[in-house]
Amino acid sequence: MQLTQQQQKTLVKISQNLTITDLLDLLEGKILALRIPSYYHHEQAAQISEELIEQDTLERYHRAPDVGVQRTGITFFETNGNEEMLERYYQQAPACNRNIRYTCSPLLSPIDKLRLDLGDMWLAGACIENIHNRTMLAGIGRVFEDNFELPPHQDILARDVSDAPIYPTYPFSYLVSQLSANIYLRTPKFGGELEIWEVKPSTTTQPEIQDKEYKYEGIIDRRILPEPAAVIKPQIGELILFDSTRVHAVRASHGGPRVSMSMFIGYRNQDEPLTYWS
DSSP states (O other), X not given: OOOOOOOSOOOEEEOSSOOHHHHHHHHTTXXXXXXXXXXXXXXXXXXXXXXXXXXXXXXXXXXXXXXXXXXXXXXXXXXXXXXXXXXXXXXXXXXHHXXXXXXXXXXXXXHHHHHHHHHHHSTXXXXXXXXXXXXXXXXXXXXXXXXXXXXXXXXXXXXXXXXXXXXXXXXXXXXXXXXXXXXXXXXXSEEOOEEEOSOOOOGGGHHHHBXXXXXXXXXXXXXXXXXXXXXEOOOXXXXXXEETTSOEEEOOEESOOEEEEEXXXXXXXXXXXXXXXX
């Protein structure tokens, strides 16, 4: 199976500030990615990255132990079909949220800055996503190990919810758009580029496109993909937003590590709050 994408000019927009106009353009698919350079102060980013690297909570994703990316807390997608893991996720989420603030104190954390900005600009406000009427994790630190790529994949909340061992216990409506938000605190000397494809393979095609060299079944075989529509070299302090349901990847870093903070942003319509989670 070979995946193809439309041959058209793809727009990666660079803006000085995060605005609702640009955010809506991204949510509506008018642009592929949104870059906000110097979103977070360079010196503060360097300071926080050193703190994150020393976190004793850092470990690789449980569902992707052979991928060299470490995160500061269990994420929702890792709870796949495992009720014990789901309970651990919810038990640890409030402490992990506080730990991000503590790590950045007395500075405003990059995650809190983004949460405040989203809440201020979106008339319906912004809040933590709610699936089981329990506090979710909202923001993680990530450290990309040298010489490891983050292979092509998609991040889709609807798939994670359907994989969860417990059906939503809170009135849950599915998203129209899901964004990945990444604030870069440290970049490697070489590599670490973000790759984004326009393609959005359906969940039903996953067995056909899976890269079976990896343990996580959501990894997509790079050999069936066209060239990425966008390749972005992140800058320190930069915020990059893109549709996480598009196939995306991170090239291997060298002379790193590559350090960032990230979370997902969910959109249903303009009359409902934006939501965020990890």
